[in-house]
Amino acid sequence: MMKNQTYCVIMAGGGGIRFWPVSRTARPKQFLDMLGTGKTFLRSTFERFASFIPAENFLVVTNAAHKELALEQLPELTERQILTEPLGRNTATCIAYAAFRLQATAPGAIMIVTPSDHLILNEAAFRDVVEEGVDFASTHDALVTIGVRPTRPATGYGYIQTGKSVGDSHLHQVRIFTEKPSAELAQAFLQSGDFVWNSGIFIWQTEAILRQLEKLMPDTYYLFRSAGAVFGTPQENDSIARIYPECRNISIDYAVMEQADNVYVRCGDFGWSDLGTWGSLYDYLPKDENGNTTGCEAVTFDTTDCLVRLPEGKLAVIDGLSDYIVVDTADALLICPKGTEQNIKRYIDAIKFHKGERHI
């Protein structure tokens, strides 16, 4: 693995309201320590890669409003390493931006692209998988995606059907991408043994992804290319402010991965979760003998399997709840059954409609 040519692009542009009322537009999930580890997700993501990638080889793409939060979390980085988006345009545009920047400032780079807010429990196993992906990508015109062997028939994830393996490597060709399947389909995927979860972590040469963007998303590609020689210069922000609103709001999976013919998957078992809901967070939090999360001052009666989160110093008495989420913050309180927390978007919409933006 060629250390000096391997770059890590951390996508930290998410709006992060899924953990409302703790996550807010002003401080989305990636800037929070939701698991009580003492580190934000962004910091944990950085440290996971910093063990084998030098700090100067990181780029973080985030909303302009969160630039200071990102620098605060990653003091090892310089301001130039924080790529700011004037508005969110999903992962395809984010990746195009990072690729154009790297093409200008680090020709010949290998890009690792990673979300900033996922959980990975076995960092050593993860590193082995990534390093093998980097080795493969550095010698092939390939788009490598990291797959996760499924442990349950999750309906909230994207699945990748693996095809033939490549030589004597652990990589496989990709047959098909399937977004969020039905429960029955997810069950069938799990049983078939050749479907893996799409982790959203990618590895490729900058040139390889740019070639696919030119072919599969030419509108966005030429918008960036028209910005010419500004990447890496003081004019970059002005160009981005002009380009971004014109770009398509589309994920890299839809725009490229599902279309390209040079996609490979490296599967791994490294204890992964996208921690997309309060319920998925519950699974990873320490719990007492009644299945209620610990770590806050809650006194419970006849209460089981609840996720309870309170501000520092706050006390709660909870009687007669099972399988609920109770999350309190200084200015907002959420109480909902654990199975319904995917309704958070609905809650947020109702709040905006009835109460305005103040608590979002």
Place this chain on the structure above:
Amino acid sequence: MMKNQTYCVIMAGGGGIRFWPVSRTARPKQFLDMLGTGKTFLRSTFERFASFIPAENFLVVTNAAHKELALEQLPELTERQILTEPLGRNTATCIAYAAFRLQATAPGAIMIVTPSDHLILNEAAFRDVVEEGVDFASTHDALVTIGVRPTRPATGYGYIQTGKSVGDSHLHQVRIFTEKPSAELAQAFLQSGDFVWNSGIFIWQTEAILRQLEKLMPDTYYLFRSAGAVFGTPQENDSIARIYPECRNISIDYAVMEQADNVYVRCGDFGWSDLGTWGSLYDYLPKDENGNTTGCEAVTFDTTDCLVRLPEGKLAVIDGLSDYIVVDTADALLICPKGTEQNIKRYIDAIKFHKGERHI
């Protein structure tokens, strides 16, 4: 009714944790506006009587720690009118104290004794009942208690069985007092028609109650009498500090009303509740079409018949609760089924045991 000889003694010594986490030892229920009327219970109680009793004829008995709260609520009163208890010794001792004070400073007074934290909806009807009680007490050596015609088989109240009526008055002799009956007994009481709720509001001549205290609670009576000529002087507080810890911790109902042979009851219908629990408060609060209380920023889904109370400016999203109490304050949150809020004492004990006194 002899205005200048009629005095109103407001008992405001309650610890008031039944509305935890809103009521606290530092600010018990009587110093709170639980119904959102803009007035505390103490203030409402004062105004109820102030329409026919001059301000200088009020005494308020309260814990020494709450003297300033009482004066703040009742600026019409002077400091001398606030009788402070060094510790709570229940209503019998409170009434003995007030009676000895009045004997010293207003000989020949008629005392109206009232709790400070009850709800009375029909103030005109209430006033008629009280005035008739005062007229009767001023001409008889009688202990008059105000009864409330029951509207449901409540198990949380004391009941009085009425006997023969007295002349052509609306007063009745009292046959028996029964504290908190079983559900079956309460049903039988309701059906019989001659049981009324004991409101805890009493009317008598100072001399009449002192005679009964001497007879039925001589230990306490002589403790006060031994204080001699200090009542109404600057030495009163020192005497009280010495006397109070020695007094029996007993209610006037047990100590006197259930024993004395000159007890009469005047029944009324004036929309009374002791508002002793969150559930009883719920009945009197404005509600939306789903039966959830209004007046705070709660956005509800699949939620019915809940009492929700939030601090000013706080937002709550509540999904999937029916018949619950959700009360939030700056430093404590309560969530419990509406039927179990009589458990508050249990909650408080658990908090004290696990977390200390800070949130009580």
